[in-house]
């Protein structure tokens with residue numbers, strides 16, 4: 001853990017190149033950092049204890065800091081000097097930290113298990129506050145400047161979710177829209193869309209935004225005992241886009257995992273013979289569109305963006321033909337020869353679906369209802385359902401980001417990491433989804449993280465700004481760095497060298513200086 005008592009900024013970095021003067025604020029990122037505790041080791045990379053790190057841009061200088069999230073899980077594990085709290089890919093026995101993790105791990109006894117608060121995936125903004133997030137019902141407030149861990153929030157106290165995504169959306173007023181799954185209400189397994197307001201009414205100022213959380217809409221799971229797993233969802237001006245994929249959690253298996261001595265990940269299976277269902281919720285009426293839209297079986301984690309055009313909903317995602325991505329990150333497979341021996345059997349593919357929500361109800365069975373210039377199709381079937389096939393935009397990109405001012409709107413650019421068949425990010429890319437042109441940045445032995453776009457003040461064009469990526473260097477004795485690219489040309493503006501070890505992370509946010517509370521040094 002890197003922290004510098006007395007200084008609120010962190011470690012000053014050596015910068016080479018040109019640092020735009022307007023770039024002021026904090027790049028805050030999250031990811032798994034610690035995988036061994038005492039003599040015990042997690043099974044999976046996504047299980048590791050959350051490690052936050054940040055780059056602070058201030059008055060022409062760049063500072064770095066990193067700190068483990070002091071979750072209850074972290075504290076219990078460190079106190080016991082071994083893994084005592086279960087994660088998705090690692091079941092822990094027994095659980096002696098009775099004060100916090102005391103409940104029985106059994107759904108059959110109708111007990112809601114107390115999940116981990118090891119929030120290692122992403123960062124969420126709620127009003128003026130920031131939270132580390134994962135996929136359980138817990139999120140952890142953090143101080144974005146000192147990286148200190150603050151309160152724990154339990155979503156399930158306010159809405160009936162046991163799992164929630166770590167990729168919420170924000171509306172134009174800054175309210176959070178997120179989705180979660182309710183799996184313990186027997187016979188009523190459902191997906192909930194919920195809203196967290198960005199502020200509370202003046203007379204209730206002492207209450208938190210979470211007390212004002214509300215369920216916007218619920219979508220019943222097609223299978224009561226096998227809800228789909230999902231990692232993100234899409235949003236347009238008028239609709240929520242939710243994909244019910246045949247990558248499903250088996251509730252009976254989950255309920256017995258603890259006594260069977262297996263991890264929760266083994267209760268997740270890809271059903272390649274099933275369909276993938278698309279759901280659209282009207283944000284105004286809060287009702288689901290009744291037409292059944294589907295495509296072939298697939299696995300996806302990341303939605304890129306979605307928008308409406310001439311009565312269609314267009315949405316872009318990164319999809320796989322199977323679930324080999326999760327398996328690839330088991331630590332026993334990430335050994336020294338992993339680049340050669342640990343291969344994906346399906347490459348991440350950027351797909352565009354074009355779904356006609358307003359279509360001619362008298363159209364003939366077998367006709368393609370898509371009226372936009374695209375190779376994506378939506379064919380009417382005898383029973384009234386509509387079978388959709390995508391247009392392929394490109395292959396080999398993951399961890400996609402867009403200029404969030406264009407989220408839900410017709411857009412041009414995706415920034416993402418490039419991967420081939422192994423879990424190594426070799427480059428970052430800027431894809432023009434309208435022309436399919438791609439710009440790349442890459443250097444030998446460099447593993448760049450999810451690229452984040454930061455608009456320049458008063459930007460008029462979608463790609464006016466910079467792209468930030470943290471680069472881990474695989475060659476010994478070479479330092480990692482933060483890279484700043486000009487978003488338009490994808491050419492390097494400069495880099496800040498980090499003379500300490502830096503971890504490969506998952507997701508993050510850029511917080512402009514104006515959104516940060518004044519620092520007291």
Ligand SMILES: CC1=C(/C=C/C(C)=C/C=C/C(C)=C/C=C/C=C(C)/C=C/C=C(C)/C=C/C=C(\C)C=O)C(C)(C)CCC1
Nearest residue numbers: 046087088116135136231254264301398417419423424425
């Ligand atoms: C990172 C790199 C890459 C790409 C990475 C990708 C696509 C990462 C996707 C990450 C995901 C989907 C993470 C999900 C984590 C889920 C967690 C931690 C869930 C926890 C749930 C718990 C503990 C509870 C469960 C309880 C249940 C289910 C009981 O009912 C590449 C491939 C681009 C390049 C290398 C770097």
Ligand SMILES: [Fe+2]
Nearest residue numbers: 167231302507
């Ligand atoms: Fe993600």
